[in-house]
Amino acid sequence: xxxxxxxxxxxxxxxxxxxxxxxxxxxxxxxxxxxxxxxxxxxxxxxxxxxxxxxxxxxxxxxxxxxxxxxxxxxxxxxxxxxxxxxxxxxxxxxxxxxxxxxxxxxxxxxxxxxxxxxxxxxxxxxxxxxxxxxxxxxxxxxxxxxxxxxxxxxxxxxxxxxxxxxxxxxxxxxxxxxxxxxxxxxxxxxxxxxxxxxxxxxxxxxxxxxxxxxxxxxxxxxxxxxxxxxxxxxxxxxxxxxxxxxxxxxxxxxxxxxxxxxxxxxxxxxxxxxxxxxxxxxxxxxxxxxxxxxxxx
Amino acid sequence: xxxxxxxxxxxxxxxxxxxxxxxxxxxxxxxxxxxxxxxxxxxxxxxxxxxxxxxxxxxxxxxxxxxxxxxxxxxxxxxxxxxxxxxxxxxxxxxxxxxxxxxxxxxxxxxxxxxxxxxxxx
Numbered sequence: 404x405x406x407x408x409x410x411x412x413x414x415x416x417x418x419x420x421x422x423x424x425x426x427x428x429x430x431x432x433x434x435x436x437x438x439x440x441x442x443x444x445x446x447x448x449x450x451x452x453x454x455x456x457x458x459x460x461x462x463x464x465x466x467x468x469x470x471x472x473x474x475x476x477x478x479x480x481x482x483x484x485x486x487x488x489x490x491x492x493x494x495x496x497x498x499x500x501x502x503x504x505x506x507x508x509x510x511x512x513x514x515x516x517x518x519x520x521x522x523x524x525x526x527x528x529x530x531x532x533x534x535x536x537x538x539x540x541x542x543x544x545x546x547x548x549x550x551x552x553x554x555x556x557x558x559x560x561x562x563x564x565x566x567x568x569x570x571x572x573x574x575x576x577x578x579x580x581x582x583x584x585x586x587x588x589x590x591x592x593x594x595x596x597x598x599x600x601x602x603x604x605x606x607x608x609x610x611x612x613x614x615x616x617x618x619x620x621x622x623x624x625x626x627x628x629x630x631x632x633x634x635x636x637x638x639x640x641x642x643x644x645x646x647x648x649x650x651x652x653x654x655x656x657x658x659x660x661x662x663x664x665x666x667x668x669x670x671x672x673x674x675x676x677x678x679x680x681x682x683x684x685x686x687x688x689x690x691x692x693x694x695x696x697x698x699x700x701x
Numbered sequence: 702x703x704x705x706x707x708x709x710x711x712x713x714x715x716x717x718x719x720x721x722x723x724x725x726x727x728x729x730x731x732x733x734x735x736x737x738x739x740x741x742x743x744x745x746x747x748x749x750x751x752x753x754x755x756x757x758x759x760x761x762x763x764x765x766x767x768x769x770x771x772x773x774x775x776x777x778x779x780x781x782x783x784x785x786x787x788x789x790x791x792x793x794x795x796x797x798x799x800x801x802x803x804x805x806x807x808x809x810x811x812x813x814x815x816x817x818x819x820x821x822x823x
Contacts, residue, residue, distance in 0.1 A: 432747055570745050577738055577748060595711065598749040614750070615710045 404428060404582050405450060409459035412445050419445035421606035430580035436590050437603035438688050443586040444482060447552045451480035481543035482554035487527045493538055494523035504546040512545035532559030544575045553585045569593045591681035604688050618680040625652045625674040637663060641686040654686055703744050711746055715754030723778050730776045734764050
């Protein structure tokens with residue numbers, strides 16, 4: 404349904420996407436994660452046919468999406484920057500989407516508008532940031548499009564609504580399983596509802612896998628400082644912490660640790676623990692060089 | 702919606718929860734166990750994750766699939782679960798208990814006496 408082959412997009416000197424390759428062939432709820440500016444929105448816009456690849460290709464429903472009407476009818480993308488007619492009321496916008504998307508569920512749109520406490524007679528431009536996000540989600544879900552792209556759907560929402568929103572998305576997905584991509588730069592709050600993760604880093608796909616596989620990429624290794632120190636010299640590590648009192652911890656790739664083939668005797672001195680998927684995400688995408696300590700070092 | 706708070710992967714937590722439902726008799730042998738979508742709804746998790754949890758029970762022989770009808774608790778589910786927990790879960794707890802006893806200078810005799818007392822109180 405979606406296939407990207409070495410997809411590259413540049414805006415002037417800025418490389419938004421670089422050799423992005425991945426494939427999604429069956430319904431799934433996939434979290435597209437990456438730090439700000441990683442290329443998530445550019446990827447969505449390419450899939451939705453709003454922008455044209457500079458190099459490589461994206462195929463959506465086996466077609467090239469750029470300005471393709473068949474793709475447009477089967478793909479919905481919502482994002483903060485989407486533009487509507489300036490004076491159109493929510494009611495009018497729902498109607499126009501209803502006319503365009505064949506599967507549009509108007510009842511659902513009305514229920515969602517109710518849930519977000521949106522008055523359908525109001526114009527979109529009068530909505531607060533959080534309310535506007537709610538309205539876009541209502542459109543994005545009600546369209547029931549085979550390919551649904553939700554770019555940072557909870558921007559500006561209250562904390563309680565942010566959490567509820569993911570449950571709404573999940574319920575909608577269970578009701579009609581389809582290809583759904585949700586982007587966020589915060590994995591922790593949505594991981595429960597996801598099947599897969601697509602990690603975009605510096606314009607490329609760093610990882611496309613199940614949540615469990617993603618989470619088990621990195622492990623925390625604890626032990627006495629001299630033992631941890633000897634490990635540090637053998638394999639790359641993402642972070643090191645000294646807890647004093649004879650205990651240190653480093654974050655390493657599980658595969659690197661396994662490649663060392665430690666003896667049972669050596670393993671006895673180490674405690675190896677999993678870390679949260681959010682932490683995995685943070686370590687894998689952390690900016691190189693410079694730590695907080697360097698800024699405030701007296 | 703029920704919330705999950707452990708540090709294990711979600712599908713493991715789902716499998717553990719289902720096992721406890723069987724052990725406590727909430728779901729009995731030959732009864733239908735929660736479907737993938739029911740679990741997904743109860744816990745607010747992805748259906749694929751729920752299925753992974755269910756499949757762990759299939760692998761252990763705790764539940765079996767009936768074509769087109771769903772998954773059912775097998776006759777020997779309770780026996781399998783009890784044996785597994787005796788062999789693995791209790792052994793781990795006993796090891797921890799013995800380690801703690803050593804740290805606190807509790808002798809073998811004292812520890813056995815404490816266990817006996819606890820069992821009598823029950």
